[in-house]
Amino acid sequence: MMKPNKGIRVLLADDEPHIIQFLEMGLTNEGFEVKCVENGIDAVHLAGSFRPHVVILDVMMPGANGFEVCRLLKDQGDNIAVIMLTAKDEVTDRVKGLTLGADDYVVKPFSFEELLARIGARLRNQFPDLLGEVVHGPFVIDDRRKEILYQQTVMTLSPTEYELLKFLIINNGIVLSKAVILDRVWGYDFGGEENIVEVYIRSLRDKLGDKEHRLIRTLRGAGYRVDLPC
Known part of the structure; x- marks a missing residue:
């Protein structure tokens, strides 16, 4: 919250x-x-x-x-x-x-x-600087340090992984299509393939230990949704 x-x-x-x-x-x-x-x-x-x-x-x-x-x-x-x-x-x-x-x-x-x-x-x-650290469930986002903590441990993320995971977290519970993710994370003028999203999602799941996709869910034909535990 x-x-x-x-x-x-x-x-x-x-x-x-x-x-x-x-x-x-x-x-x-x-x-x-x-x-x-x-x-x-x-x-x-x-x-x-x-x-x-x-x-x-x-x-x-x-x-x-x-x-x-x-x-x-x-x-x-x-x-x-x-x-x-x-x-x-x-x-x-x-x-x-x-x-x-x-x-x-x-x-x-x-x-x-x-x-x-x-x-x-x-x-x-x-x-x-207005917000400092912001807490969402088991995540802490610190934009000043460009760090995300998961279960009190700092994650090792590339700049793009950081922006993607942050975007997913702050939109907790909202279904995000690949097109929307590309627009908001990579930029609306990105000229690459949509499959790049799948590559980065897979990497984030590995780093989160989310083997069963309970944290970052795939909704076939719709996109992805983060479900944060209560």
Whole structure:
């Protein structure tokens, strides 16, 4: 379970009140400091004074859409993690957002747990000093040292193994396809074969002693899912 998120500021920008209410309540309960707006122009103005670590942007908003807000925030040069919410799982929208500097995206409808995991991933990548060590079941992720401890023992991992295992852990319980793993770990412009994921999964299982695939499960035709013991 993640340590308290006290002091981490999140700005929510969405023109759907029920989504704002749902996310504000959930993130506040997780310890985040949260402010909300319902249009893109207010998001840009509030970001200047609130100085959020994470901005969650809906693509379709009045005043200025999420793409334009993302561009304006990134042009300011501040270290802000931008996660875009979109109702369309279209490659063109995804590529456009990433090109403008978005750090991640979530397709509606989504679970709160998925969004929380993606926020945690961005914080680890861009603000590791805010979190320090983060505990997930038998794992401890220390992004400052680029180390993962399993059952209190530091694992020997290559940089790619580290990023892959971290991605799997923070998405505990979520099925991740090879395409998604390649996108988030190797990068959306990776030109290699999907089978590289299988090679690295096999290596991680060996290092975890996961011979029966109880920790990193394979869901045939769907992808992989980490199931952390209670």
